[in-house]
Each structure stands twice: as C-alpha cells, then as structure tokens.
Amino acid sequence: MKIALIGYGKMGKAIEKIALSRGHEIVCKIDIDNQDDMDSPLFASADVAIEFTTPATAVANYKRAFAQGVPVVSGSTGWLESMPEIKAMCDRGEATFFWTSNFSLGVNIFFAVNRYLAAMMSGFPQYHPSMTEIHHIHKLDHPSGTAITLAEGIIAKDNLIKSWSEDDDAADVLRIDHVREGEVPGTHIIKWDSEVDTITIEHCAKSREGFALGAVIAAEWTVGKHGFLTMDQLMHGLIADSHLLDLVK
Numbered sequence: 001m002k003i004a005l006i007g008y009g010k011m012g013k014a015i016e017k018i019a020l021s022r023g024h025e026i027v028c029k030i031d032i033d034n035q036d037d038m039d040s041p042l043f044a045s046a047d048v049a050i051e052f053t054t055p056a057t058a059v060a061n062y063k064r065a066f067a068q069g070v071p072v073v074s075g076s077t078g079w080l081e082s083m084p085e086i087k088a089m090c091d092r093g094e095a096t097f098f099w100t101s102n103f104s105l106g107v108n109i110f111f112a113v114n115r116y117l118a119a120m121m122s123g124f125p126q127y128h129p130s131m132t133e134i135h136h137i138h139k140l141d142h143p144s145g146t147a148i149t150l151a152e153g154i155i156a157k158d159n160l161i162k163s164w165s166e167d168d169d170a171a172d173v174l175r176i177d178h179v180r181e182g183e184v185p186g187t188h189i190i191k192w193d194s195e196v197d198t199i200t201i202e203h204c205a206k207s208r209e210g211f212a213l214g215a216v217i218a219a220e221w222t223v224g225k226h227g228f229l230t231m232d233q234l235m236h237g238l239i240a241d242s243h244l245l246d247l248v249k
C-alpha cells in the first residue's frame with residue numbers, strides 16, 4: 001500500500017516505523033514546511049493518507065487530500081465542531097474518511113467496557129462517575145478526544161448523566177479533569193463513586209505504538225472502501241464474535 005503521511009511529528013514517525021515493518025511504502029511526508037506537496041502527483045498517487053497534525057490544521061488537510069481523491073485516515077483531535085461538514089462530504093460521495101479519537105485496539109475494548117459499565121450503573125443511582133485524563137505536556141487540546149468519546153459512551157448508556165463538563169460538579173454532569181505531566185502517552189481513568197465504595201476502570205498506554213499500529217491497520221482496511229468509516233465497523237471485522245460488541249453498542 002502506498003501511504004502519504006500528513007504530519008511528521010510524534011505520531012507520524014511512529015506510524016512510518018510500523019507501516020514499513022508491515023511492507024508498506026511511504027510515498028510522501030507532508031509537514032508544516034512542505035504543505036504544497038499535497039497538490040503534487042506523488043501525493044495523488046497514494047492509496048491512503050494518514051493524518052496526525054493539530055486541531056487547527058486537520059480539517060484543511062482533509063479537504064486538500066479529498067480534492068486529490070485520496071482517502072484519509074486521521075487521528076487528529078480538537079476539531080470535532082467540523083465533523084458534520086466532513087461527514088456530509090462523505091455522504092455526498094466526495095470523500096472517504098476514517099477518524100477515531102483513539103486508534104489503540106486496547107482503548108477500543110476499553111470503550112466497550114465503559115459503555116457496559118455505564119449501562120449497568122443506570123440501575124445503581126448511588127454511584128456517580130468522574131473522569132481524569134493524563135497526557136504529556138505538549139498536548140494542545142483538552143479534554144482529550146478519547147475522554148470525549150468515553151463521556152459520550154457514558155451519556156448514551158447511563159440514564160442520569162446528561163452532559164460532561166470540565167468545571168461543573170452537578171449530579172447529572174460527568175466531570176472531566178485533565179492533567180499534563182512529562183511525556184505520558186495517554187491515560188484515562190473513570191471512577192464510579194458511592195458512599196461505600198469506588199469502582200475504577202483505567203486504560204494506560206505504555207507508548208505510542210498501539211495508536212500507530214491501529215492507524216496502519218485502519219489504513220489497510222480503508223483502501224478500497226468509500227464514505228465515512230468508523231472504528232466500530234473495523235472492530236466488528238476484527239473480533240471473531242462481533243455479537244459481543246453489539247451487546248455494548
């Protein structure tokens with residue numbers, strides 16, 4: 001598979017390593033100083049572009065790749081207000097796009113566990129949830145995209161929690177705190193607290209390798225497909241008994 005990398009930072013470099021080890025070819029690397037190469041025939045020759053840049057630059061990159069007819073797999077976070085516009089482009093047949101807040105297969109299992117636990121908690125109103133995400137000091141956005149996905153899972157499954165917030169502790173609100181320290185790759189902790197006990201679930205990434213491997217697997221899966229593609233679809237293809245995932249959708 002011919003891959004164009006858009007963004008050659010921490011994730012771009014981790015993805016390059018995994019992609020080469022799986023026999024793929026990197027046909028071009030776009031970074032802040034050679035963005036016009038996205039208009040080149042070399043970029044257009046890619047089977048897929050993998051985009052990891054910044055909240056401020058991601059959407060313009062997607063549109064530039066779509067204009068060249070190149071499908072995009074992206075993990076950039078902090079731009080979700082533009083998601084309806086990007087989805088509409090896919091629905092009109094103008095683009096092929098795969099995005100997830102977290103490509104780690106382990107995190108996607110964690111998403112399912114989170115939804116399952118939240119559904120159970122609808123029957124136990126004495127428990128109230130809160131979330132903490134911990135990342136490296138270079139991260140530009142908060143809360144993390146992963147924390148937002150986890151929060152959406154809780155809101156969808158728990159009858160009592162109606163919204164999330166970074167500063168509101170009301171009974172029907174899920175509070176999300178963020179911590180920025182050192183070079184932490186990404187940790188997400190959800191606590192369900194009652195008067196008598198606390199139930200905690202946690203996912204802790206040990207490195208960026210899991211994100212990068214998931215992004216390359218998603219790119220392999222995307223080639224030849226069309227429209228708006230999701231990690232849920234990919235996870236259904238990956239686990240032997242996809243009925244298990246339907247239980248916690």
Ligand SMILES: NC(=O)C1=CN([C@@H]2O[C@H](COP(=O)(O)OP(=O)(O)OC[C@H]3O[C@@H](n4cnc5c(N)ncnc54)[C@H](OP(=O)(O)O)[C@@H]3O)[C@@H](O)[C@H]2O)C=CC1
Pocket residue numbers: 006007008009010011012030031032035052053054055057061074075076077078100101102103104211
């Ligand atoms: N979904 C997932 O699984 C994951 C998502 N992420 C998300 O991915 C994004 C990138 O993370 P990370 O690699 O750690 O960040 P980095 O800052 O290490 O890398 C971003 C790179 O993009 C470059 N860049 C900035 N603007 C442009 C542009 N317009 N076109 C091309 N390249 C550009 C930057 O260049 P320069 O440094 O010169 O500015 C930098 O090299 C973040 O939004 C993060 O939240 C991260 C990990 C996993």
Ligand SMILES: O=C(O)C1=N[C@H](C(=O)O)C[C@H](O)C1
Pocket residue numbers: 077101102135139143144145146147185186187
């Ligand atoms: O910026 C990061 O590093 C990460 N960003 C993603 C997010 O915002 O959820 C995924 C992962 O946690 C690492």
